[in-house]
Amino acid sequence: MAAQQDDFHRFSGTAGYIASAPLVDAVNCAVALERPLLIKGEPGTGKTLLARHVSDGLGMPMLSWHIKSTSKAADGLYVYDTVQRLNDSRFGGGDVSDIRRYIRLGPLGQAFAAPKRQVLLIDEVDKADLEFPNDLLRELDEMRFTVIETGDEVAAKERPVVIITSNNEKELPDAFLRRCIFHYIEFPDAALMKKIVAVHHPNLDATLLDQVLIKFYWLREQSELRKKPSTSELIDWISALLRAGITPDQLEAHIPFVGALLKKEQDAEALTRFDEKSGRYPTSWKELGPRYNQ
Amino acid sequence: MFLDLFYGLRDEGIPVALQEWMTLLDALRRGMHGSSLLRFYHLARACLVKSETFYDAYDRVFARVFRGVEGRFDDVADEILQWLADPKNFPNLSPEELAALERLSSDELMRRFLETLAEQTERHDGGGKWVGTGGKSPYGHGGQHPTGIRVGGPGRSRSAMKVAEDRKFRDYRTDVALDVRQMRVALKRLRQLTRTGLATELDLDETIDETCKNAGEIEMVFRAPKKNDVRLVLLMDVGGTMDPYYEPMSQLLTALHDERGLREFRPFYFHNCVYDHVYSRARLTRADAVPTGDILRSLDERWKLLIVGDAAMHPSELLEGHGGINPHNTSPTPGMTWLQRLAGHFERAVWINPDEQKLWDHTYTTRLVRRLFPMFHLSVDGLASAVQALVGARV
Structure with a gap:
């Protein structure tokens, strides 16, 4: 039992990725139960990064499969390169009679065929056609499939850790959801955000960080915004501030490099108007309301 | 009590099926809830709830079902025993499903459950209690969102009940808030794809078919691209x-x-x-x-x-x-x-x-x-x- 207990606590975040406790639990649950882990969350909360760090943390190689609107489920298993074979037969290149030469395994196929347990990232599954997840049900359940052209069976020796991310652009089918472990990455609160920023900018001055985060969360609270700034934009913004050598005092009355945070024209204009009307930015957590009282 | 959670979720319109329930039991069997109700809260959510739009409903059901449970785990243990002893509480189960349930309710499962729960009570009695006693309970507010009545000072590790009662996933309910992105996602479905206009897109499958029929002489086939x-x-x-x-x-x-x-x-x-x-x-x-x-x-x-x-x-x-x-x-x-x-x-x-x-x-x-x-x-x-x-x- 002790050994089994250890199994569940294998992933605990890495030096470069701060994961919340529920996320760690969800990852370990998916690893132990050998179920796909479905991750959703606001853009810029590190859904895709998670897979790389799970792969680092567990010491398993990683394969990624980036889904596009034209992706088909069958492409993930294998592709039969008929055009190459036709070309070879016409212009004489290689042994045309051996169909296996023209079967190329897709990411899912490679993960099954690999001798070691793999981490497989299926990125942005919602980009694909509505039927896409349904077409993968059996393969994800049984972790095996047959290459129709040759009759070969590809079966997973070690069931890969499957991490699926979704941006919520399409509804996923129920049958697919039932097989997944689900986790929604919440937007980090200020305390977690400080840890995340520390990973990227370890030597940041504490007062500056406070001012930066107050402005950042204040911006996110503004309901008029067309697009809220996300974690990755915050990190970029801090880089810009550091390079320009901005001091905490300068931040109090003004938000510099706003282009790093706000990506919509209307949002930037709204902020300029706020500036012109000499609106006052909050300078302490108290002004942001009770949610941020620390 | 556990079944209350299951049926409570179903009553709230969360599509929980037996398959998810079995997944949760499997996870519990492996002791993945550790010894804390908070981790059980996260674990059950990961296994049972498949959309953040249901997180708020889950919080409400969880708070209702487990209200006041923290600190008195003996009852829970009893309930679990009772429940495990009587899997027939599930109506409309096929014989296979019943058998599967019974297989899970082995002695091992019970023993491990009791172990972890016992550990929990001990820890509570020894250390700082999560829930205040004697009128300081944060749960007496008639089911309303209890903002600001977080008693007992700054607890560093938040309890499951507090997490559930915080209901911070309110905003994710699809029947209320909206922002531009959500609207765009909803409007994405406003499309009827038809093939109209000039044939400018190479139809690969058709090209291969035609080429084969043509004895290997390559024959390109084009079609009109799909448009909304x-x-x-x-x-x-x-x-x-x-x-x-x-x-x-x-x-x-x-x-x-x-x-x-x-x-x-x-x-x-x-x-x-x-x-x-x-x-x-x-x-x-x-x-x-x-x-x-x-x-x-x-x-x-x-x-x-x-x-x-x-x-x-x-x-x-x-x-x-x-x-x-x-x-x-x-x-x-x-x-x-x-x-x-x-x-x-x-x-x-x-x-x-x-x-x-x-x-x-x-x-x-x-x-x-x-x-x-x-x-x-x-x-x-x-x-x-x-x-x-x-x-x-x-x-």
Whole structure:
């Protein structure tokens, strides 16, 4: 039992990725139960990064499969390169009679065929056609499939850790959801955000960080915004501030490099108007309301 | 108690099936909840709930089912024993499913469960209790959201009950809040793909087929690319009673203008009700006036009509000639007649109402308009249903 207990606590975040406790639990649950882990969350909360760090943390190689609107489920298993074979037969290149030469395994196929347990990232599954997840049900359940052209069976020796991310652009089918472990990455609160920023900018001055985060969360609270700034934009913004050598005092009355945070024209204009009307930015957590009282 | 959770979730409309329940049991069997209710809370959520839009409902059910449980785990253990001993509590189970349940309720499972639960009580009795005693309980507030009554000082490790009762996933409920992105996602479905225009896209499968038939001589086959065929005309109520909805309205407009997939999109504006003119700009000046009849003539019935407004007005504005609220610009034809013409002309037309649904029946004019147009609330769910009504299969 002790050994089994250890199994569940294998992933605990890495030096470069701060994961919340529920996320760690969800990852370990998916690893132990050998179920796909479905991750959703606001853009810029590190859904895709998670897979790389799970792969680092567990010491398993990683394969990624980036889904596009034209992706088909069958492409993930294998592709039969008929055009190459036709070309070879016409212009004489290689042994045309051996169909296996023209079967190329897709990411899912490679993960099954690999001798070691793999981490497989299926990125942005919602980009694909509505039927896409349904077409993968059996393969994800049984972790095996047959290459129709040759009759070969590809079966997973070690069931890969499957991490699926979704941006919520399409509804996923129920049958697919039932097989997944689900986790929604919440937007980090200020305390977690400080840890995340520390990973990227370890030597940041504490007062500056406070001012930066107050402005950042204040911006996110503004309901008029067309697009809220996300974690990755915050990190970029801090880089810009550091390079320009901005001091905490300068931040109090003004938000510099706003282009790093706000990506919509209307949002930037709204902020300029706020500036012109000499609106006052909050300078302490108290002004942001009770949610941020620390 | 555990079954209460299961059925409680189902009652709240969360689609939890036996498969998810078994997954959770499997995880529990492996002891993955550790020894804390908080981790059980996260574990059960990861296994049972498959969309953040249900997180709030999950929080409510969890808080209800496990209210006051922390600190008195003996009862839970009893309940679990009881439940494990009697899997027949599940109605409508097939024999295989029953067998599967019984297999899970082995002695090992019970033993491990009791072990962890015992550990929990000990830890509670020894260390700082999570839940305050003697009238300090944070759970006595009649099920309301208990902001600000976090007793017992700054607990570094938050308890499951506090997490559940915080209900911070409220905003993710699809029947309430909306932002531009959510609207765009809902509007994404506003499409009917058809192949029209020039054959410019290489049809690979067909090319291979034809080439094989042609004995290996390569024969290219082209086809027209898929395009969205949806044309949308928007009529939007502005001013007056719509002013409080300025923000969601402008977000909806942004989302519609962003939606480049539409084949054509024409927005028009009106005030309170449609009469013989609508306006191409929200200022509603005479220079921007477009005869409503022109719209009916120039746009054929395959255009989709989307009307946004609260449909709440004085009955005379809807039903009487010269009923328009603007005295300089009245029409002899009642607004109702114009609405009937619109509803009759377009094959698919919907009305989106920003007012809450429960208010609709209180207004006479809203009830009348609802008879003409299928009406939906301006929320993620409502918008999705409206889009479905515009392009989905006919019911």
